[in-house]
Amino acid sequence: MREESVAQFAERARAWLADNMPRIDPDNPPFADRGAEASWQRARELQRRLYDGGFAGICFPREYGGLGLDIEYQKAFDAECVDYEMPLILNTPTFTICCATILDTASEEQKRQRISAALRGDEVLVQLLSEPSGGSDLAGVITRAERRDGKWVVNGAKTWSTGAFAADYGLLLARTNWDVPKHDGLTMFLVRIDSPGITLRRITQVNGSTEFCEEFFDNLELSDDDVVGEVDRGWDVASRQLYHERRAVGGGSEFASGTGSENAQDHPPDYVALARAIGCDSDRVRGAAGRALVHRAVRDQLIDHVYRGVLDGSLPASAGSLIRLFHAEAIELEVDTALEIAGTSGVVGELLSVGERYLSRQTAALGGGSTEMARNVIGERVLGFPREYAADRGVPFNQVKH
Numbered sequence: 001m002r003e004e005s006v007a008q009f010a011e012r013a014r015a016w017l018a019d020n021m022p023r024i025d026p027d028n029p030p031f032a033d034r035g036a037e038a039s040w041q042r043a044r045e046l047q048r049r050l051y052d053g054g055f056a057g058i059c060f061p062r063e064y065g066g067l068g069l070d071i072e073y074q075k076a077f078d079a080e081c082v083d084y085e086m087p088l089i090l091n092t093p094t095f096t097i098c099c100a101t102i103l104d105t106a107s108e109e110q111k112r113q114r115i116s117a118a119l120r121g122d123e124v125l126v127q128l129l130s131e132p133s134g135g136s137d138l139a140g141v142i143t144r145a146e147r148r149d150g151k152w153v154v155n156g157a158k159t160w161s162t163g164a165f166a167a168d169y170g171l172l173l174a175r176t177n178w179d180v181p182k183h184d185g186l187t188m189f190l191v192r193i194d195s196p197g198i199t200l201r202r203i204t205q206v207n208g209s210t211e212f213c214e215e216f217f218d219n220l221e222l223s224d225d226d227v228v229g230e231v232d233r234g235w236d237v238a239s240r241q242l243y244h245e246r247r248a249v250g251g252g253s254e255f256a257s258g259t260g261s262e263n264a265q266d267h268p269p270d271y272v273a274l275a276r277a278i279g280c281d282s283d284r285v286r287g288a289a290g291r292a293l294v295h296r297a298v299r300d301q302l303i304d305h306v307y308r309g310v311l312d313g314s315l316p317a318s319a320g321s322l323i324r325l326f327h328a329e330a331i332e333l334e335v336d337t338a339l340e341i342a343g344t345s346g347v348v349g350e351l352l353s354v355g356e357r358y359l360s361r362q363t364a365a366l367g368g369g370s371t372e373m374a375r376n377v378i379g380e381r382v383l384g385f386p387r388e389y390a391a392d393r394g395v396p397f398n399q400v401k402h
């Protein structure tokens, strides 16, 4: 059978979307609140529609429930679906990070089960990486998985897991060997979030959001079938996961479906409306707004430049950190600029959302690894500066001072 061209695929998608997906009302765009159960149910429902219609997992292999098509088909679909409500909150981390990592590193059975279930809208996946003791030094995790009577018994805690309350499975990084240097004693597991032995709590942030969760593991029992990759080779899996995370955060993952904003907060502030609202249209306000808009324009160009550079080999894969760093800087500048224009009006009344948004301005500088860590990666792996001193390099983990 002759393969369908990208143009034919786009035409078929256009007709299917019109008949099957909810069209976005521009005056009342969908608001996907990651902290609300209803948003996740809605996303699962929409994902099921995509699956039933034959448009889920465009770049995932056919044997795992996808379409096995090239990124050009995904891009064509993205262009067609901008006016429709899409299950965007499933993109990251479920598809772009967790399923992508499972595809690269997991067993055949894990791939068949988890990727297919996620594509059907039956399962949501999360990352269980960061710990209360810190997230930057990921290889230093202290959640332990010990071998007892042919099982793995896990004790410890994870935190900042986005949307874990609504998830089915998590990729959990734990220490299985304390006698070797930190990177060599880790194992990645796939765990059911509702397993006995896991206590999940939701974290309320300063802006009221409850999307983050923390999990406590008390003698959680796992089997060998739950290991992803090899025992004590968990760093290989985690590295792959971080690679996919950098691509996802920078907007360069072929496993994301739909490119729209999850909610209004993703859009740049409307500086003109803000200036009008406070009745101030000075050169200072114009200058500040222009600076922020230019940063966004440069960020968008940088994404394309780095994506192509990594593809043609002129930039190393770690150059994804350039996008990650500049993205955070641009978002911070936007949030700061909006508050600068709004002034004290941004903490009361109609402009309160400006002040509320300011409360979470740091998220872009922490999610997917902090801005400082991105600078370290750029310094060491893109610019070739000497590596940062590490007291624990090559030292068995049980001899490292904490």
Ligand SMILES: Cc1cc2nc3c(=O)[nH]c(=O)nc-3n(C[C@H](O)[C@H](O)[C@H](O)COP(=O)(O)OP(=O)(O)OC[C@H]3O[C@@H](n4cnc5c(N)ncnc54)[C@H](O)[C@@H]3O)c2cc1C
Pocket: 093, 126, 127, 128, 129, 130, 131, 133, 134, 135, 136, 137, 159, 160, 161, 162, 362, 363, 364, 366, 367, 368, 369, 370, 371, 372, 373, 376, 388
């Ligand atoms: C929006 C968002 C979503 C997230 N989602 C998840 C998730 O789903 N799953 C998950 O596991 N985690 C998640 N996280 C957690 C995130 O990965 C961590 O916040 C991040 O890795 C930083 O870890 P930390 O907060 O523990 O800070 P720490 O590691 O304690 O660092 C504290 C400060 O010290 C700086 N620092 C640390 N080491 C160095 C160094 N070597 N050089 C220079 N500066 C350094 C850091 O930059 C930071 O400013 C999320 C975070 C955010 C904000």
